[in-house]
Amino acid sequence: MDIEQFRRAGYQAIDRICDYYISLRNRPVIPQVEPGYLRKLLPASAPTVGEDFQLIADDYQKYILPGLTHWQHPSFFAYFPAACTFESILGELYASSTSNPGFNWSVGPVCTELEAVVMDWSAQILGLDRSFYNTTEVGGGVIQATACDAALVATVAARSRYIREHPQVPMEKLILYTTTQTHSLGKKAGLILGLKVRALPVTAEDEFALRGENLEVALKEDADAGLHPFILIATVGTTSSGGVDKLDEIGVVVKENHPSVWLHVDAAWAGVALVCPEYREVCQLAAINSYADSFCTNFHKWGLIHFDASCLWVRHRTHLTDALDVTPEYLRSKRGDDGTAIDYRNWNLNLSRRFRSLKFWFVLRSRGTEGFQKHITDCIKLNDQFAQGIRKSDQFSFVAKPFLALTVFRLAPESLSHPTTPELNALNRAFYARLAARSDIAFTQTELNGVFCVRMAIGTERTVEGDIDRALAVVGEEGRIALRKWERMQAEVGLCWVP
Amino acid sequence: MDIEQFRRAGYQAIDRICDYYISLRNRPVIPQVEPGYLRKLLPASAPTVGEDFQLIADDYQKYILPGLTHWQHPSFFAYFPAACTFESILGELYASSTSNPGFNWSVGPVCTELEAVVMDWSAQILGLDRSFYNTTEVGGGVIQATACDAALVATVAARSRYIREHPQVPMEKLILYTTTQTHSLGKKAGLILGLKVRALPVTAEDEFALRGENLEVALKEDADAGLHPFILIATVGTTSSGGVDKLDEIGVVVKENHPSVWLHVDAAWAGVALVCPEYREVCQLAAINSYADSFCTNFHKWGLIHFDASCLWVRHRTHLTDALDVTPEYLRSKRGDDGTAIDYRNWNLNLSRRFRSLKFWFVLRSRGTEGFQKHITDCIKLNDQFAQGIRKSDQFSFVAKPFLALTVFRLAPESLSHPTTPELNALNRAFYARLAARSDIAFTQTELNGVFCVRMAIGTERTVEGDIDRALAVVGEEGRIALRKWERMQAEVGLCWVP
CATH class of the missing domain: 3.40.640.10 (Type I PLP-dependent aspartate aminotransferase-like (Major domain))
Incomplete structure (x- = not known):
């Protein structure tokens, strides 16, 4: 690839990254692929003769993007955020260009x-x-x-x-x-x-x-x-x-x-x-x-x-x-x-x-201290919104006090009288399995001193209030279904069922 | 920075990377800066309010590029090569865009x-x-x-x-x-x-x-x-x-x-x-x-x-x-x-x-096995050219057999009769100090079982035969000056001088 070919492929890459961010909200958060999917699609060996880069760039869209979990998606609430800003991408680009x-x-x-x-x-x-x-x-x-x-x-x-x-x-x-x-x-x-x-x-x-x-x-x-x-x-x-x-x-x-x-x-x-x-x-x-x-x-x-x-x-x-x-x-x-x-x-x-310092320099300068502060407080406000929804519901309870932009909660419906920890854990595993089966939103499971629970971590720049409302609606709906199924199963196997 | 601002800054980055490679041969390999140079040029703190990205991008050209050692320069023969191809840069760019x-x-x-x-x-x-x-x-x-x-x-x-x-x-x-x-x-x-x-x-x-x-x-x-x-x-x-x-x-x-x-x-x-x-x-x-x-x-x-x-x-x-x-x-x-x-x-x-696998996929496909083979054999041919120059000269000798794209040599002029190892080491340290003081070419020093010597490692894609001729001319010239000074000093302090 010569310099002018790089210029063309580089412009295209920038445009396609823009397209990616324009379309991000409409993509699934979690890809719908099975282990081994990619190997079946690719040749068993590297080619002997080099290929045209346009073909490779198109294959990126075709084979790679559909296999990605989109950590920058506004409905990605799993693990902890993995921030990615445009200034930071540019920092990496300039840095990689001189290796x-x-x-x-x-x-x-x-x-x-x-x-x-x-x-x-x-x-x-x-x-x-x-x-x-x-x-x-x-x-x-x-x-x-x-x-x-x-x-x-x-x-x-x-x-x-x-x-x-x-x-x-x-x-x-x-x-x-x-x-x-x-x-x-x-x-x-x-x-x-x-x-x-x-x-x-x-x-x-x-x-x-x-x-x-x-x-x-x-x-x-x-x-x-x-x-x-x-x-x-x-x-x-x-x-x-x-x-x-x-x-x-x-x-x-x-x-x-x-x-x-x-x-x-x-x-x-x-x-x-x-x-x-x-x-x-x-x-x-x-x-x-x-x-x-x-x-x-x-x-x-x-x-x-x-x-x-x-x-x-x-x-x-x-x-x-x-x-x-x-x-x-x-x-x-x-x-x-x-x-x-x-x-x-x-x-x-x-x-x-x-x-790596170049991306720090780009982002620290481009955002300034106030920009960082705004990002943090925006996320914390969104988490307050989510925590408020959990607090008000009769379905859920906190397993830990919400902290900064993290809420850890579980399904603990008021309708259940005196459930044991193993019962609630079983119910919550079923609840989380439903959440994890969805491709449009992502949470993480965890366990706190024997209590199985769900983590909601906010952090991407693209998440807005509407996404939090949707997240609350999703956990509410999946919680109700999980509970209904669980109650039905309990009725079938007898009240003393413990997983 | 929004999507359209990123598009503009991204295009500019691509263009400036092209400019960098167009001008690379005319840049010094080694920057002419002293420790602490950058801190004096930059503010003591990150800004409170974010800055315009154009200013930051311009500062990259102004403050960062002049402080880089250019490992991709055709006359960079130090250490080992640090390959950087356009396909690989694009691989990093796509990969970083989804973090x-x-x-x-x-x-x-x-x-x-x-x-x-x-x-x-x-x-x-x-x-x-x-x-x-x-x-x-x-x-x-x-x-x-x-x-x-x-x-x-x-x-x-x-x-x-x-x-x-x-x-x-x-x-x-x-x-x-x-x-x-x-x-x-x-x-x-x-x-x-x-x-x-x-x-x-x-x-x-x-x-x-x-x-x-x-x-x-x-x-x-x-x-x-x-x-x-x-x-x-x-x-x-x-x-x-x-x-x-x-x-x-x-x-x-x-x-x-x-x-x-x-x-x-x-x-x-x-x-x-x-x-x-x-x-x-x-x-x-x-x-x-x-x-x-x-x-x-x-x-x-x-x-x-x-x-x-x-x-x-x-x-x-x-x-x-x-x-x-x-x-x-x-x-x-x-x-x-x-x-x-x-x-x-x-x-x-x-x-x-x-x-990191994305850049592998891009480069392996874009070059193919034959492209890799050509790169390796081209570099080895250039090293053969350099080694041939060393072999033919009456100034230098190999300290190890040239291997692949690496030649390890030292100044050992035939004009010196029975020099001791300490004498030759002193002469070669003086020779290497002259090479290291140049900004237009880069080598590395090393020591092999007590013998001080100079390494020449070839590996960037941009190095061509003319660069090897120039490298031979540079070591020849610096070797002659180092020898002349050394002989003059020896004459002054007496023939039994040992450093």
Whole structure:
């Protein structure tokens, strides 16, 4: 493909992306395909002779688009949002056009320089303490692919620091703390590193948040058992319920009595809400700023910058470089040797890195702080609308207090007298199965301390009030059908039926 | 930004990318900026109110482009190439326009489906054994971000398998094998996992390749010392010299006498040359197919698909999923539960994943196998041209045998009588410093068993014969100046001067 062919194919791509967004609302959210559908449609091998690009571009429309789940659809309420803005797409386009692996300052100076700047801009709009800024030359921020990567990097840094302080402790005695509500990234970090993981229990009464006293008890138990907790992955805005660990209590426990324990705060989803001053208290910003050794939030979830755009800030960059720096001769450079520039490769797992800061720069500038704030508050208003509908209905109840733009609820009809948890779980599994069978709207299932429930997460820019009304109508209708079927089945098998 | 604004900004982006490629040859390869240059040019904070996108797009030209090292420049011969083709840029553009985190089959069926297909297509064009194909449902291929990720995943899988077979072995007794020429990814995997690493020595006589007998000796030594080697990261095409470990010998040692040791073959750069049948023997394809537990090559280096596009194939996918699968309730899905689809999240470190298979599909189709072969042979021809120039000169000598599209050489003028290695190293450091100070061409330094040398790696599509002539002229000229200065200095300080 030469330059003029690229120009034509590029214009067409832009036009077709416009068409996609124009038609998005009328597409199904969930594709109607079965596993293996694509292999049946494609040849078994790459062609020997190259094909005309127009054919390939047309095949994208024909074979690829119909197999996509549309995360940008206004009725996509599953998992967490995966923001995708036009400015961000343009950022990726410009960045990919020069494909620079940016592993050293010298192999792409602007890649490092811009990352250092936009991470400071981002820290500032979120209200993070100055000690997390790159300008301190002590702490700093780095873009990772995902919150999994960020947590893994923090865990490696924490382990490395702990082992330096306690060189006699064998790996088998180290233990990573999460809670039962921490994202699977905690368990995965433990699996990858081959370390013990302990998930501390949390209760519905505490709104699924870890308390300082529970942490203190666990730390004592493990010390008595000869184990060495070296990191706690705490959460602001858990996946299942939006719970916020009591960082004010936890921070005191860790910093006053157990300073060798690293505190990593994972706010992958909720962290971007810190852009609004009115949510900083509920998101425990003061405690993050006082106590966190590292903090992560994903702009690629609710933050208008598309995947991958996970931010990791640390208080001491040397904890990363001490743990991750390997510099062979062929990676040495004048700027690295004289220490005048950040070499971000030593702040993450990989050597080569995509030029991800460009999309941050585009979106932060194009929207401004006010644009971010408006996006967050718009979504929260829509969630209030949804939660209000759930609150008023006699069909549903909350399983957790609605938080920011997340509502976790279940079918719990007032018409049922004293249902047991297993009965309600069975009813809700049937209810969710009905929702999941629809292609025009998407939710996610979860379980909170044995209670099966449904998550509604709002976050795309295209969702408007009418979509929330429709979502309420859909859950209302599917809830009624699920209940009717369930009652009929119960009548048939007898009142004592328990799944 | 609304749809029509995106259309305009998108067209402009395409046009400006065309302009970039039209002007590329006339740009400096290396930017003339100092650390911290960008921060001085940009505001200290993100704007409060959003800015007009035209201003941002213009600032990209003004502030970003001048700070880039141009890896696509025809005179970029540093490190390894970072291929960037128009088809690949279009693949990224379409993929980013729908931003789908694709962690499950069900959250973006086509993301999983297409990855499974293009990894089989890629395996096939490289001549990999069928046991690496996804269609076997036993082995399979997955796209990782980098060869670092691929090696780390392989190491985690190997450790997990080893510990299952030897549950009594403590982590402190495990040891990861590399050679002294293995890429830093080996040492980094050890650092991340907190495991011992042993770099087995290789010699210039063996062309910097690991021999079976040396491996056997090391295995015996470590067994006697109570250590447990569990993985060997071998290389086809080492970074410093293009060395190829003797996989035929190594494979026999490992598979016959030490079957618990995992053999990972890192062919990050050279692996794509397997597309040409004539290079399969020299790249040890038969031994890869007979003995490797896992194999990695990066299409984002020499393979026309831009970063990130690292391929990892394994013989047994359960070794990955046994080591990496964590499935909480909110990630469960019908398709995952019933096992009818791959859940690629359990084949890598991260949960969310970019839709990277699309650019593979675009490039593999647009170029066809013949297009790939032509690109590889064109580059190798250019390297032959360069190597011929070095061979004929009385200034330079090879430090390693030229391999594929890599030549490693040093200044070793015939006019010098019996120079010592330290003397030649000092002369070559001065020579390389002159090359590194130029902005119109880029090479990389390295060291091979104490010998300082210069690497010339060819790989962009835009490099033509004239660029090679110019590169020869540049090294010739800089070599003469470096020698003249060195001789003058030697005359001044006396003949016995040793740096």
